[in-house]
Amino acid sequence: MYGWIWRHLPGPTPVRVLEALVLALAIIALLMFVVFPWAEPLLPFNNVTTPS
Amino acid sequence: MVDRVDDEPETVRVQRPTPVPVDGPLRKAVRGFGELMITAGLVILLFVVYEVYVTDILSAEKQDEATTALDDKWNSNTVEPVDPQRQVQYxxxxGQAFAKMYIPVFGPDYHFSIVEGTTDKNLEVGPGHYIGTALPGNPGNFSVAGHRVGKGAPFNDLDLLSSCDAIVVETQTTWVVYRMLPTTGEEAGWAEGKAKNPKCAKVAPLKDLANTGASPYAKTVGQEIVTPAQGEVISPVPHFAGEVPVAQQAALMTLTTCHPRFSDKQRLIVHAVLTMSYPKANGFVPPELKEQ
Incomplete structure (x- = not known):
């Protein structure tokens, strides 16, 4: 998977390194701001209320 | 002769390079699986970072906004002279803040604005008031939920609160001081033991409350751990199914959070009783706020 991505990044090595970095950051941002906020209420970690 | 010399490098070049092994389907599958597992591990680690740190940052921003909005509201309302006889209006x-809470033993920087409501969205802003429960200083049970991990974690150290520790609530017109009730273990020897501490002057096991016979407050202690379904901890009289006239109800404050930390298997509950209230005045700060 990682090899496949590396082979499909265009440009010479330094450019590829930069591209890979941007890709990784984009995925982290997607997780932090979209996926985790959505998933969190579905997980049993942080319920603090009792029924009123 | 000339030909021979020219040919020599030729023969070297003709030698085949060692062939690059082509990955078989099994090798590809195993590698793909391994990479997926590593990725999943990284995602889970990242989730922990999100839960414990990133939500703190996001919530701090929301808490600041709510506090600013509350300060603006309080400041703008003081234009009218406040009539002390008038009932406090909230x-x-x-989702909007209506009071602030301080727990002096948690340090002078421990303060949170309490918002109305206890939905997930409300609790991202700060501790949330259970809709319909009593308001600060009133008879009944002023109940507040708060996160223990992440999202500002207002109730992170709730298990460290001990009996007689003050919980100070500031409303637009009043400072309200609650103190944590004796715990189950402390109730028996209360009068001879902790009651002598000046902080405990107005704190006593609630089951001794004037009532004769079985007190409706028999089960109300400072700290308890309950199952998530036990909503009776935030009833006007905790754990009591019968009716108690409002005039005879004690003014309690109840804090709820998850227990154990990082889990929602149980709820940690702290009950406190009203011991003091002061009208707000310019420059006046309740002495309880300076307790350590």
């Missing part, structure tokens, strides 16, 4: 708007 505008309770879902």
């Amino acid at each position: 505008d309770l708007i879902d």
